[in-house]
Amino acid sequence: MLVPTEKFIKNAILNHKRGKIFFPNNFVKFGSSTAIRQALIRLEEKGLLVRLAQGIYLYPKEHKQLGLLYPSLEEIALAISKRDKARIIPTGIQALNKLGLSTQVPMNLVYLTDGSPRTVKIKNNTIKYKIASPKILSAKSETNILVIQALREIGQKNLDGNQLEKIKNILKTVDKDLIKHDMKLAPVWISKIMEEILKNKE
Known part of the structure; x- marks a missing residue:
């Protein structure tokens, strides 16, 4: 039997399209931080969610041949910046790639941001946020x-x-x-x- 917080979170997730990235603070109205964290862990164990990193969950798309489809690092980075209401600026190889100046796809992303500096580990890759100067922003x-x-x-x-x-x-x-x-x-x-x-x- 689903406990109330888990039931509310599950229903909220099912109202979205597959491929949506969720964070615990998407569900603050459904319970305490501990109850939300435990509910997300249970929903991951039941296969509704996939944990991408600490505090980052995916309601995955499924493909008949390919199985679960994961978002790109850039999609995850954008979701984090949207959650934090922060601006991000691509740097390095990613900037070259987005302009069509390089076909190389970076394995690790570095962004300049007006949000908090941090490094997020996604499997074997990382998304790094560095403080941007007010000038470039x-x-x-x-x-x-x-x-x-x-x-x-x-x-x-x-x-x-x-x-x-x-x-x-x-x-x-x-x-x-x-x-x-x-x-x-x-x-x-x-x-x-x-x-x-x-x-x-x-």
């Missing part, structure tokens, strides 16, 4: 932020003509006023690249 365009982070990852000395051309084509899609604002937040060498794009847009 004041950028107005997500594309500009990704470009700045991607160029930081490449480095001024390693930037080749092909990469530069791709960056220019990406920035051509961004409103010039946003480029004008965000280029002031970038290192000087990146700012110069953005300024060159501006001149070509005017």
Whole structure:
């Protein structure tokens, strides 16, 4: 027989589509933190939920051939940031990947955030949140932020003509006023690249 907290949580979960990520604080109205934690453990044991990490649960999708389908690290990272009401900025290889500058998919993700710094371990991978400077968080365009982070990852000395051309084509899609604002937040060498794009847009 289901205890009340477990029953309420189960019904709440079943009202969502499969693939949804849950945290204990999604269920605070159903009982104490101890009761919620115990209920989630029981629902995991019964196969309704899959535990992705401490305090992170998945209501999994199922595929006939592939079995349980797990969310990507990025989907988990976004769910955590949404829970924490925090902004996150991709860095490194992930920024390159999102802009189409690399086909490499990072095994571990690092984000800049205005939330709490932490490292979340998901099986053999990690999601790391590092404190972002207020400067970069004041950028107005997500594309500009990704470009700045991607160029930081490449480095001024390693930037080749092909990469530069791709960056220019990406920035051509961004409103010039946003480029004008965000280029002031970038290192000087990146700012110069953005300024060159501006001149070509005017």
